[in-house]
Each structure stands twice: as structure tokens, then as C-alpha cells.
Amino acid sequence: MKRTGGSAKNVDVAEPPSSTEQRLMEAAGALFASKGYSAVGIREIAREAGLTIGSLYHYASSKEDLFLKLMRRNYARVTARAREAAATGSTPAERLANLVRAHVLAEVSDSEVWRLNRSELEVISPEARAELVALRDEFEQIWRRVIEDGVADGSFAPEDPVLARFSIIQMCNGVALWYRPDGRLTLDEISDVISRQALALLRAG
Amino acid sequence: MKRTGGSAKNVDVAEPPSSTEQRLMEAAGALFASKGYSAVGIREIAREAGLTIGSLYHYASSKEDLFLKLMRRNYARVTARAREAAATGSTPAERLANLVRAHVLAEVSDSEVWRLNRSELEVISPEARAELVALRDEFEQIWRRVIEDGVADGSFAPEDPVLARFSIIQMCNGVALWYRPDGRLTLDEISDVISRQALALLRAG
DNA sequence: GTCTATAACACGATAGAC
DNA sequence: GTCTATCGTGTTATAGAC
Numbered sequence: 519m520k521r522t523g524g525s526a527k528n529v530d531v532a533e534p535p536s537s538t539e540q541r542l543m544e545a546a547g548a549l550f551a552s553k554g555y556s557a558v559g560i561r562e563i564a565r566e567a568g569l570t571i572g573s574l575y576h577y578a579s580s581k582e583d584l585f586l587k588l589m590r591r592n593y594a595r596v597t598a599r600a601r602e603a604a605a606t607g608s609t610p611a612e613r614l615a616n617l618v619r620a621h622v623l624a625e626v627s628d629s630e631v632w633r634l635n636r637s638e639l640e641v642i643s644p645e646a647r648a649e650l651v652a653l654r655d656e657f658e659q660i661w662r663r664v665i666e667d668g669v670a671d672g673s674f675a676p677e678d679p680v681l682a683r684f685s686i687i688q689m690c691n692g693v694a695l696w697y698r699p700d701g702r703l704t705l706d707e708i709s710d711v712i713s714r715q716a717l718a719l720l721r722a723g
Numbered sequence: 724m725k726r727t728g729g730s731a732k733n734v735d736v737a738e739p740p741s742s743t744e745q746r747l748m749e750a751a752g753a754l755f756a757s758k759g760y761s762a763v764g765i766r767e768i769a770r771e772a773g774l775t776i777g778s779l780y781h782y783a784s785s786k787e788d789l790f791l792k793l794m795r796r797n798y799a800r801v802t803a804r805a806r807e808a809a810a811t812g813s814t815p816a817e818r819l820a821n822l823v824r825a826h827v828l829a830e831v832s833d834s835e836v837w838r839l840n841r842s843e844l845e846v847i848s849p850e851a852r853a854e855l856v857a858l859r860d861e862f863e864q865i866w867r868r869v870i871e872d873g874v875a876d877g878s879f880a881p882e883d884p885v886l887a888r889f890s891i892i893q894m895c896n897g898v899a900l901w902y903r904p905d906g907r908l909t910l911d912e913i914s915d916v917i918s919r920q921a922l923a924l925l926r927a928g
Numbered sequence: 929g930t931c932t933a934t935a936a937c938a939c940g941a942t943a944g945a946c
Numbered sequence: 947g948t949c950t951a952t953c954g955t956g957t958t959a960t961a962g963a964c
Contacts, residue, residue, distance in 0.1 A: 575959070696889060711886050
């Protein structure tokens with residue numbers, strides 16, 4: 519949006535794939551995810567994005583604001599994918615398996631969202647924290663509804679649906695901790711195994 | 724160890740329960756766990772422990788050294804508890820359930836160990852990182868052996884034993900993220916549920 | 929929209945008195 | 947073993963030229 523594009527030529531390059539803001543977000547995401555919010559300085563982010571600090575502050579009013587913009591963008595993406603996955607499939611078991619697969623795959627591309635959900639929230643302002651917690655809750659409700667549907671129609675029988683949801687999401691998030699592209703299993707294989715683990719847990723745990 | 728104790732009186736107070744070093748470690752552990760390694764300054768740690776920065780450096784040669792000492796101490800504790808739990812019980816299923824219960828309980832008291840296992844390792848020196856990774860691996864081997872025993876005697880049939888181990892440990896670690904003492908379930912109830920989830924996962928996932 | 933320069937302050941660490 | 951004082955550097959953020 520915005521994108522005034524001062525120059526006359528409105529050629530069909532259809533939005534440059536790497537605008538400055540895009541590069542900034544990607545640099546910030548990669549750095550935050552690998553070292554954590556507090557360990558990353560704005561100088562480092564700016565350098566990685568090919569900007570100076572002064573220019574960085576044109577896109578975000580503070581380091582926290584930059585973090586928040588990044589997290590909003592990534593939550594929007596993973597939540598959209600989750601909604602789509604949860605709507606695909608005729609049975610709760612199929613829908614949950616799709617959800618798990620989508621989430622494991624999203625993990626690797628948008629791992630910032632989950633890696634930064636621990637200590638980082640203790641560091642930022644209460645207002646920012648509240649917003650991020652709300653986004654996380656919105657995401658988790660998608661899972662809650664699928665599990666509830668499965669309980670209602672008898673295909674799931676978890677001892678405690680809430681704890682089952684926590685454990686399953688936690689299992690998925692864990693993949694980002696050890697996954698390496700050159701590992702023993704492909705990401706597709708991993709997401710398949712995890713989805714069956716989740717179903718096993720919902721049927722008996 | 725060391726503990727020269729320059730003063731003459733070797734009275735039987737049997738080591739004060741809250742020595743300065745103890746207080747320092749507790750303060751550092753609580754702060755590191757809640758905000759992350761990078762977000763905590765040595766000033767804050769010193770203040771919380773009731774010391775000045777100068778005194779803090781009498782107990783550790785650097786911030787990283789302090790972190791390392793803390794993590795060694797906590798890993799020793801959780802690993803010892805895990806070993807004990809894994810040795811208690813006649814069947815692999817019982818031993819694994821004990822392991823899960825012990826780990827979930829340890830989570831809350833020594834949560835630093837697990838909370839600091841992500842981005843923090845990217846921030847510290849390679850030598851320190853290698854040592855902590857080795858301690859984590861040692862801990863995970865305890866789980867690996869129990870799972871292998873269960874596979875060998877046919878009581879477990881996980882699709883992928885390694886992924887099952889990762890997921891189960893991840894499930895346990897997740898408890899520390901949301902557990903509150905005034906919550907719906909007690910820690911004992913939670914650890915029981917998680918242990919059954921783990922068994923469900925090992926039998927069919 | 930990007931830059932240079934810098935303000936204002938916190939950081940980890942050290943020296944040396946007691 | 948604890949303190950005060952301080953060094954050098956890094957931090958986030960801002961001002962203002964272009």
C-alpha cells in the first residue's frame with residue numbers, strides 16, 4: 519500500500535519483490551529469531567538491510583515498533599494459513615492433520631513468531647505485549663475449535679482438551695528448534711509424523 | 724568445594740542455606756529466565772542479589788561465566804532427577820511416565836534451563852554453547868534409552884522414536900510457558916495428564 | 929527517503945581502597 | 947569479601963542537511 523512511486527512509468531513489474539521495507543522486515547525477522555529481541559541492535563538490523571539507522575527510523579518509530587510491525591505481519595500470515603488449513607478436510611481428524619502440517623511448514627519460514635514468544639514478551643511494553651498475546655490467542659482459537667468439533671463428534675477423546683491443544687502446538691513449535699534442511703527427514707515427512715503424533719494424543723491422551 | 728573458610732570457628736551451622744553465592748545464583752536465574760540473557764544487565768542482577776557490581780565479579784569472572792555457572796548447576800539438578808526417575812519403575816511405560824512427571828515438576832523450579840535454550844545459545848561464546856549443548860544431549864540420552872527399551876520389548880511403537888522423543892520433551896517444556904500456581908489444574912494433575920499424552924504418542928504416533 | 933552527526937544514557941568490566 | 951569510582955564502548959533515539 520501507499521507506494522506513491524514518484525516516477526512516471528507504471529510498468530507491469532507488479533510491485534518490486536524486495537522493497538526497502540520488505541528488506542528491513544526480513545533482516546529484522548532473521549536477526550530477532552536467531553538472537554532474540556534484546557540481543558539485536560538497530561545498527562545491526564540497519565546494516566543487514568542495507569540502510570543507516572536514520573533511514574530505519576523512517577519505517578518504524580522505535581525498535582519496539584519495528585518488532586511489533588514484524589510480528590503483526592507474521593501473525594497475519596500464520597493465522598491465515600491456519601484458518602485455511604482448518605477449513606480443509608471433511609472430518610475433524612483431517613482438519614487437524616492439515617492444521618499441524620501447515621503449522622510445521624509455517625514454522626520454518628515464519629519461525630520468528632514462535633521463537634519470540636517467551637522471554638521477549640517480558641521485555642517489551644505492556645501494550646505491545648497485550649497485542650501480541652491477543653494475536654496468539656486468536657491463532658490458538660482455530661485449534662480449539664477443531665479439537666472441540668472432534669470431541670463433539672466422538673473422533674477425539676482427549677483427557678483434557680486444553681492441555682492437548684497446548685501440547686500439540688508446542689510439539690509443532692519445537693520443530694523449528696532442531697530442523698535443518700539437510701537433516702534425516704524432509705519437512706514434509708516431519709510434518710506428517712507430527713500430525714499423526716497429534717492425532718494419537720487426541721485419541722487417547 | 725574450595726571453601727577455605729579463613730575464620731577459625733568451624734561451627735556446625737552446616738553451610739548457611741542462603742549464602743551470598745546462593746542468593747546471586749537465584750537472582751540471576753530468576754532474571755535470566757524471565758527476560759532472557761541479553762536483556763538482563765549485571766547491575767540488575769547485583770541489585771537483586773543485594774550486592775554491588777564489584778562484589779558480583781568476585782563470584783564470576785564475566786556475565787557469561789555467571790550464566791554458565793548457573794546453567795551447570797541447574798542442568799546437574801534436572802539431569803539427576805531425570806536419571807532417578809528413569810530408574811524407577813519396572814516397565815518402560817512406568818519409567819517414561821516417571822520421567823515425564825519429574826521433568827514437568829522440575830520445569831517450574833528450574834525453568835531457566837529450558838527457557839534459555841533457544842536464542843540465548845546464539846549469543847554466548849562457541850565454547851560455552853558447546854558445553855551447554857553437551858549437557859542438554861546428556862539429558863536427552865536418558866529419554867532416548869527409556870524409549871529404546873520400550874521399543875525393544877514391544878510396549879512402544881512410535882513411528883519415529885527420535886521425533887517422538889523431541890515432541891515429548893517439547894511438550895513437557897511447554898508447561899513452563901503457561902503454568903500458573905493459581906491455575907485450573909495443580910502441577911501434579913498437569914504432569915499426570917502430560918505423562919499419559921506421552922504414552923499415547925509412543926504407542927501410536 | 930536517505931544520509932551524517934550526535935545527544936543521553938546503559939553496558940560489561942576493572943582498579944584499588946578497606 | 948565488599949565497596950566506590952571509573953574507563954571505554956555500545957545502546958536507542960533525534961536533529962537536520964540533502
